[in-house]
Amino acid sequence: MDKRSHLRLYDGRTRALKGILSLAKGIGYKAVLNDLWEGHFSLPATDPKNALIAAHDLVEISDGLRGSILMRVVEQPEDDGGQSGTWVPYSLESANATLMDDRWEGYAEIGGAAMRTAACIAWVLAQQSVQRWVLGDCELDYGYSYVMQGNNLLALLTSLSTCIVAKHRWEFDTSTYPWRVHLRAV
Numbered sequence: 001m002d003k004r005s006h007l008r009l010y011d012g013r014t015r016a017l018k019g020i021l022s023l024a025k026g027i028g029y030k031a032v033l034n035d036l037w038e039g040h041f042s043l044p045a046t047d048p049k050n051a052l053i054a055a056h057d058l059v060e061i062s063d064g065l066r067g068s069i070l071m072r073v074v075e076q077p078e079d080d081g082g083q084s085g086t087w088v089p090y091s092l093e094s095a096n097a098t099l100m101d102d103r104w105e106g107y108a109e110i111g112g113a114a115m116r117t118a119a120c121i122a123w124v125l126a127q128q129s130v131q132r133w134v135l136g137d138c139e140l141d142y143g144y145s146y147v148m149q150g151n152n153l154l155a156l157l158t159s160l161s162t163c164i165v166a167k168h169r170w171e172f173d174t175s176t177y178p179w180r181v182h183l184r185a186v
């Protein structure tokens with residue numbers, strides 16, 4: 001996918017618009033079911049907007065199939081003053097990677113008959129230091145018990161579906177804020 005549309009760049013903490021990356025080329029992403037999506041784009045080395053981009057900033061990609069996709073800049077490329085080429089490449093990951101920013105330390109047993117799937121998802125999301133994500137739709141309802149042990153929140157969240165044999169998919173909706181996590185039956 002290489003779109004002629006412009007990318008929008010947002011501050012990763014405040015979500016404030018930092019700029020429009022109108023000269024971006026090589027825009028693309030790979031959508032992987034129940035995993036982080038990966039993406040990329042490049043800017044000319046001479047584009048002053050390179051100075052605006054920082055690791056963990058957010059980039060909105062317009063996609064005719066899915067609407068707008070919000071991705072996060074993985075890391076800032078080394079600044080070599082454009083010596084190694086005429087384009088500066090940027091790697092992206094889906095915005096749900098922000099759940100990896102928080103790590104839950106400790107041990108807890110959650111779930112069971114009194115705490116169904118939706119409540120377990122809400123428990124994990126409640127551990128965020130910044131409440132970016134909330135529970136949206138949960139189309140699966142199980143009474144499985146889980147052991148939560150020190151890990152990042154994305155790993156804890158996705159571990160909730162490892163014992164589900166029914167076909168399912170995690171959806172991370174960034175169209176409104178706070179963003180929404182959905183667990184859908186397929």
